[in-house]
Amino acid sequence: GNSQMGATIVDALDTLYIMGLHDEFREGQEWIDKNLDFSVNSEVSVFEVNIRFIGGLLAAYYLSGQEVFKIKAVQLAGKLLPAFNTPTGIPWAMVNLKSGVGRNWGWASAGSSILAEFGTLHMEFVHLSYLTGDPVYYNKVMHIRKLLQKMDRPNGLYPNYLNPRTGRWGQHHTSVGGLGDSFYEYLLKAWLMSDKMDTEARKMYDDAIEAIEKHLIRKSNGGLTFIGEWKNGHLERKMGHLTCFAGGMFALGADGSRDDKAGHYLQLGAEIAHTCHESYDRTTLKLGPEAFKFDGGVEAVAVRQNEKYYILRPEVIETYWYMWRFTHDPKYRQWGWEATQAIDKYCRVSGGFSGVKDVYSSSPTYDDVQQSFFLAETLK
Template sequence: MARTRSSSSSTRFRYCNPSYYLKRPKRLALLLIVFVSATFFVWDRQTLVREHEVEVSKLTDELRRLQDMLEELKSKAVPEDPIEIQRREKVKEAMVHAWSSYEKYAWGNDELQPQSKIGVDSFGGLGATLIDALDTLYIMGLDEQFQKAREVVGGLLSAHDLSGDKVFLEKARDIGDRLLPAWDTPTGIPYNVINLAHGNPHNPGWTGGQSILADSGTEQLEFIALSQRTGDPKYQEKVEKVIVALNRTFPADGLLPIYINPDSGTGSYSTITFGAMGDSFYEYLLKAWIQGNKTSSLKLYRDMWETSMKGLQNLIRRSTPSSFSYICEKNGDSLTDKMDELACFAPGMLALGSSGYGPDEAKKILSLAEELAWTCYNFYQSTPTKLAGENYFFNPGQDMSVGTSWNILRPETVESLFYLWRLTGNKTYQEWGWNIFQAFEKNSRIESGYVGLKDVNTGIKDNMMQSFFLAETLKYLYLLFSPPTVIPLNEWVFNTEAHPLRIINRNDANVASSEGQHKPVIKIRSRKTGRLGGK
């Protein structure tokens, strides 16, 4: 038994005896292979662990670096001015008051008559205030009001660009299709009145059958945008044909009369002005260039605009004794020392276009913009109510005097203050805008909305809350006290009614198709004409 146990024990431990392998070379080789494999396995695991530790260390360092960068950015970031926040909220509250009043007394109508507390259809029953206010509601974050308006009207490209909701694009396309027959003239310069249900475009009798410059040259942004977003070029082709036609006889000073013959494309003997019926044509030459991302293919627009700005500078005069700069009107070879409040869009336009010039000319153009803005601000400050009249005359020795003395809640001066603040960072423009807003609050706000004034000297109120007060005046005031990242000017361009359109390269297009709801009658009308529409 002892021998057997000893033999068993010897057999058990023979694999630990080197002589066992020395006598058997194959088994020695196998042992070496196992040993080397095990060594490599352990070494590889250790290497992987070390490499992993290095990578983790690198990632940790990178995270620390990013955290340090974020902390540095936070430390450098200028906190938003609490006064700006407070003022912005005041303007927002004003919008809520205006909108709630419209909603309560005039829902679905074009505009509200606040004193009568009834709605009126100034534009054929299109729900103009609903359409005009959509993007203002969206920008101000008034989501509940926006959604309610959306359920009633789907109308603007701006609302589509901001919200991405295709219902607005579908409606815009439907209306665009119904407007297209207005451009069926020998020159492509459109008639200014059309029945959306039946077509039948024509010009109003009071123009002598002529087309109005501002109306004919102020559809480019919207129709180009419509082509971009639908992928259908027909809208863009129609409105660009107008610019080509006008360019054929474009005068050396770039200034066109307010009446244009749609058959010949030539200007009739009439007033040249940057006010009513002329203004937004010049604005759109610049903004179409911006809308197209300032590419060389749009050089025609920019060249025409710069030519017109040379003409504008020839219309500049200065008052005595205060040396207010103002833009004259021109009839033939004679100048009239009169400037509309509507022309107060020009300082903002000049500031916006100044960056396209060389340094010296840009400085000159921006300086002129600032001078004109000072004049426009004083249109407000010079009256007892601190609200501007419709137009002003300049006489030697007495600076400015109110001509037409009503105020209908127009936005042009505030619009220019917005652009100048954005482009210069000068808070003076915010202060001026706040003073104007306070004057509206004091003189125009009533329990049932906002009204204009029949006379800025006496403060007697009228009975109309214009749709552009919600679309433009309050929007520009809100943006005046908002960070520049809200609707940044390098990504958006505002049309003449203050609706922001996203800047898209000409080759980009968002395709959408569908039939929208139909509305009966509309006049191709710009509030820049100074007229209040009708069927």
């Protein structure tokens, strides 16, 4: 990005280690030791800094045992704590690393915080308390969970917006894609991370998934299973690229699901994987659009120009990976290889890889950004 904080270096460290690129890993470690400085007068996203920086540093620490990564993660987490100084304890979306002043995005439903942001801190913060012996991090995220448990949920669904001043939901918009996605993922992974002892997280996950299946998951006229978005009592028949991670999530959560429904959730994961593969296969570049519709004869295709881009996102490949692990059906490896070839053909540039602005164009233009999650997630 535009900052000098080295997001790609930090976010991709564990990928380097897993790939056996230890010289490059040590180079990244040296840069972090000498140059990664959090005393900058910079406003950052609490969520993005947590998943990309703290998550990246903790992963590098657990893989390598190098203390510098733990030290930097704890330093940075301390800079995020002022974001929790709200009347409810629900953190602001952004915080200034120097001043500690927090605020929310101007566009977010009357000053609300966002479910996928304040709900995607749990794993890293639990590990920070485990590593430091300081319960402050654990207490912050458990307070968020307790507050969410007490709240009424319309139709059993979690709205994407919650006001940190009043503790009330904002606009009744529920999504398993952007604004909601990783909240559900972290509930499931909190349970797995606890060696399946955190039954509270599992219950929250199961309850949420049941409501999502009842209200958001539908079959298109062409037989494609999709996950729509709930907006003020109305189902929008549109699915985002971000939502495609849910196929893998359903498969991952199949073991331990209620009422012996493991087979059901594995099948649901397979259906979502198929739909997301179709969203790729129906483009010129064989890369998926940012969002695609199931409406008026349109099936798994982007309609609006501002939804036709691909920014090196990992969610579809992630679902292929999980489905391969759980079923060993070779088609998932084939689909992953097809996506890899398309990325190499259409996104590779002299300085790395770039997103493309229109996956339906035979002569795509670049957005000139290599997102840190490309190396941290997509390639992994």
